[in-house]
Amino acid sequence: MQGTSTSTTLQAEKLKQSAQRLFVARKYTEAINFCKRAIIVDPQDDVVLELLARLYLITEQNRDSCDLFSRLSAKPTCSQKADVWYGLAMAQSRLENYSDAIAAFQRAVDLDDLHLNAWNGLGRALHAVGNFPDAEEAIETALKISPESSESWYNMGLIHSDIGDLDRAKKDFEKATKGNPEFAPIWNNLGTVLLRSGDLRAARVAYEKALQIKPDYLTPRNGLDELSRKHFMRALEYLKSEENAAAMKELDAAIELNPFDCSAFNNRALACLRLGKWKRALADYGETIRLEPAKYRGYLNRGHVHFLMKNYKKAIEDFSEAYRLEPRAVAALMERGLAFLKLKRSEAALADLNKAIEIQVDDPVLYFSRGLIYSQMQDWTSCVDDLTHAIKLNPALAVAYLHRGLAHKYQKNYDAALADLNKALELGPDDTAAYYVRAWTGFSLKDYRTAFLDLGQFLGKRGLRAVQDMKKINFV
Numbered sequence: 001m002q003g004t005s006t007s008t009t010l011q012a013e014k015l016k017q018s019a020q021r022l023f024v025a026r027k028y029t030e031a032i033n034f035c036k037r038a039i040i041v042d043p044q045d046d047v048v049l050e051l052l053a054r055l056y057l058i059t060e061q062n063r064d065s066c067d068l069f070s071r072l073s074a075k076p077t078c079s080q081k082a083d084v085w086y087g088l089a090m091a092q093s094r095l096e097n098y099s100d101a102i103a104a105f106q107r108a109v110d111l112d113d114l115h116l117n118a119w120n121g122l123g124r125a126l127h128a129v130g131n132f133p134d135a136e137e138a139i140e141t142a143l144k145i146s147p148e149s150s151e152s153w154y155n156m157g158l159i160h161s162d163i164g165d166l167d168r169a170k171k172d173f174e175k176a177t178k179g180n181p182e183f184a185p186i187w188n189n190l191g192t193v194l195l196r197s198g199d200l201r202a203a204r205v206a207y208e209k210a211l212q213i214k215p216d217y218l219t220p221r222n223g224l225d226e227l228s229r230k231h232f233m234r235a236l237e238y239l240k241s242e243e244n245a246a247a248m249k250e251l252d253a254a255i256e257l258n259p260f261d262c263s264a265f266n267n268r269a270l271a272c273l274r275l276g277k278w279k280r281a282l283a284d285y286g287e288t289i290r291l292e293p294a295k296y297r298g299y300l301n302r303g304h305v306h307f308l309m310k311n312y313k314k315a316i317e318d319f320s321e322a323y324r325l326e327p328r329a330v331a332a333l334m335e336r337g338l339a340f341l342k343l344k345r346s347e348a349a350l351a352d353l354n355k356a357i358e359i360q361v362d363d364p365v366l367y368f369s370r371g372l373i374y375s376q377m378q379d380w381t382s383c384v385d386d387l388t389h390a391i392k393l394n395p396a397l398a399v400a401y402l403h404r405g406l407a408h409k410y411q412k413n414y415d416a417a418l419a420d421l422n423k424a425l426e427l428g429p430d431d432t433a434a435y436y437v438r439a440w441t442g443f444s445l446k447d448y449r450t451a452f453l454d455l456g457q458f459l460g461k462r463g464l465r466a467v468q469d470m471k472k473i474n475f476v
Helices: 002-024 028-041 046-058 062-073 082-094 098-111 116-128 132-145 150-162 166-179 184-197 200-213 218-240 244-257 262-274 278-291 296-308 312-325 330-342 346-359 364-376 380-393 398-410 414-427 432-444 448-472
Strands: none
Touching: 002 028, 002 046, 028 046, 046 062, 046 082, 062 082, 082 098, 082 116, 098 116, 116 132, 116 150, 132 150, 150 166, 150 184, 166 184, 184 200, 184 218, 200 218, 218 244, 218 262, 244 262, 262 278, 262 296, 278 296, 296 312, 296 330, 312 330, 330 346, 330 364, 346 364, 364 380, 364 398, 380 398, 398 414, 398 432, 414 432, 432 448
């Protein structure tokens, strides 16, 4: 019998040693199997039971780990071991049984008041239940034990971040990075604190460091997306106040972080237009088309830039595609019509404006635009009718009075022309074109004194650029 007992003991010891070697080699699944075999041979070996409980914890078999540590903590031979209570507390924390975890962590530090991991665990569990003062005190104790502990500074940073003390959280995470610069979550949380503090550039560096360490880490990627949105929202504020250069800088940063944000390209194009950077606006609208090829607005916007650059044929191509994608896109029809007008294709222009007005019968700009087409066709009656309807829909549309005045002048209805031009200048006192047309109406009426005064106003306000206004008004 004694030989059998000795043989059993030797067998259990060999299995235990094999399990321990495999644990050190991080071959956890094999180590678990050897522990189970050892327990069959000797069910009371506390060392093997504790090792198996730890292996369950490492492999996230938290319920099994919790059950086994609970059994160990009840045994007189283990109840005074701080590591057993620490293991039980960790398993309870993983199961989100925080009240039981706090009690177990407290038992561990009572048994060993220098147990660094237990103090950190206690701080995390107290933090999880919202007990920030006691959580902070527990982590402070951990830092007294090990002032350079990266884990402790990291835990303290999480607490300070959650209570909104961003300056202290930033310092905590920075200290944590010194102790463990290759732990990606530290950099991620530092990035989040910096983002919340408004330091977008530093936040980006931190998030990118986290991704450099762990390329498949989703959280810092989400952080960079949020950072991109912050830049975007700043840009919108700048655009509202027409600080276009500042808006462009923010949008440059947003697009660099998220090159798939169509809205960012769209708004940067708007800033470019305001700054006269038409080629860059054209490129950005091209990106919106690449990102969202089935949406008509990208083509509409790019067509508008082509129109401004006097590339009327390209503008027509883009407006046509916009109209194909959205047959009720009135703006595409109107702007294509105006591009046709610039190419002296009056019939095509008129057809587009007729379609647009069929879709939207109460838009004064459409009637005004069709009035311009009739003006080019020298159909003065139709021109006056459309401009009159535009004015009826929008009595403050100064440019409609100007062009109706011009049409009246061509019809030699000088009194009506003067009345409209006077109204145009009442609504827009700086409209130099109205002074120019009124001057020549005055010459036609042989009211030379008034005509020269108007011409003086025109030349005085416009100086050397006056010729540009002359060209805008198809006046001979």
